[in-house]
Amino acid sequence: MKARHASHLALSTAAALLFLAAGAMAQEKHQKEPRIEPASIAALKTMGEHLQSLQNFTIKASTTAEVVLDTDQKLEIGSEATYQVKRPDHLRIDLLTDVVHGELVYDGKTLIYASPEQKTYAQVPAPPTIKETLERAAQRYNLSFPLADLFAWGTKDAPTDIIREGFFVGHAFVDGKETDHWAFRGPDQDAEIWIATQGSPLPLKISLVDREDLTRPRITTVLQWTENAEIPADTFEYKPPEGSERIGFVGEEDKK
Numbered sequence: 114m115k116a117r118h119a120s121h122l123a124l125s126t127a128a129a130l131l132f133l134a135a136g137a138m139a140q141e142k143h144q145k146e147p148r149i150e151p152a153s154i155a156a157l158k159t160m161g162e163h164l165q166s167l168q169n170f171t172i173k174a175s176t177t178a179e180v181v182l183d184t185d186q187k188l189e190i191g192s193e194a195t196y197q198v199k200r201p202d203h204l205r206i207d208l209l210t211d212v213v214h215g216e217l218v219y220d221g222k223t224l225i226y227a228s229p230e231q232k233t234y235a236q237v238p239a240p241p242t243i244k245e246t247l248e249r250a251a252q253r254y255n256l257s258f259p260l261a262d263l264f265a266w267g268t269k270d271a272p273t274d275i276i277r278e279g280f281f282v283g284h285a286f287v288d289g290k291e292t293d294h295w296a297f298r299g300p301d302q303d304a305e306i307w308i309a310t311q312g313s314p315l316p317l318k319i320s321l322v323d324r325e326d327l328t329r330p331r332i333t334t335v336l337q338w339t340e341n342a343e344i345p346a347d348t349f350e351y352k353p354p355e356g357s358e359r360i361g362f363v364g365e366e367d368k369k
Contacts (some may be wrong), residue, residue: 153279153295157306160314161267169344172196173337176259179330187328194259197342203349204243206258217258218351219246225351226256232357244268254362259334263316275299284310287317287335301325313340 174194179187192210202221208214216227219239224246227234237254239246244264250256265271278298285294285307292307302325307318320333353359 149276149279150281152281153297154273154276156293156295156308156314157266157271157273157279160306160308160316161271163267163314164263165267167198167340168200169342170198171339171342171344172198172260174260174334176332176334178332179328181326181328181330185328187330192259196260197344197348198243199344199349201242204246205348208258216351217250217256218349219243220349224250226250226254226362227351227353227357229354232354233360234351234353234357235360235362237362244270256362259332260319260336272299288337290317292317313338 172195174196176192176194178190178192180190181187190211192208194209195205195207197205202219204217204219206215206217208216214228214230216225216229218225218227221241222239223236224239225234225236235254240249247258247261247264250258251261262272276297276299278296280296282294282296282305285292287307291310293310295306295308297304297306301323303322305318305320306316309315309317315338316336317338318333318335320331322329322331
């Protein structure tokens with residue numbers, strides 16, 4: 114069986130069926146009458162402003178993504194990523210998934226992506242900011258990372274203008290921390306964000322559903338933050354291990 118793309122509970126009581134029917138009617142009403150609670154947009158703006166205020170920080174992210182086979186069976190693929198950030202122009206991402214191990218190193222001038230297991234790395238000149246570098250990596254080299262969109266929040270490029278619905282779901286706990294649970298809907302994606310209620314308004318959990326895909330795959334990430342982190346300068350220096358081979362990004366020459 115081949116994976117087509119990334120991203121049972123049985124209810125038998127009459128009460129449960131009535132509950133589902135009521136929920137479906139509410140869902141239909143929301144679809145006909147899109148609503149955006151002002152507080153939902155305010156929560157995103159407050160979160161974004163705080164994220165932009167952070168200068169040195171780290172994020173440990175645990176992600177699960179649904180992979181749908183050509184038999185319509187869903188599998189869950191996990192990954193762990195560590196982000197080390199010194200704004201405006203230093204970033205390191207260490208990514209370990211069930212299928213790949215990768216390292217991204219950006220020092221303000223150069224972007225390097227390495228595959229330690231294959232002993233290969235690619236290197237290209239980079240823009241002067243983290244946000245621009247991640248955008249170029251995705252657009253030119255098909256190199257996308259979880260949480261890259263976080264660097265857009267709090268800027269003019271924050272995607273608040275595409276939100277069709279936004280509402281407060283309720284209070285929930287993520288890793289023992291109380292959060293405000295918000296739900297959003299855009300043209301082709303549903304999103305849920307759990308924002309800490311105490312202390313800094315940091316996103317502690319993010320879940321996305323691709324509605325363009327009929328199988329509705331979901332990807333969910335739980336985040337652990339360290340604000341004002343002390344990050345050694347050599348974190349952003351890449352030294353190829355002995356025996357490593359430098360290669361080019363796919364399509365690198367065509368996209369310069």
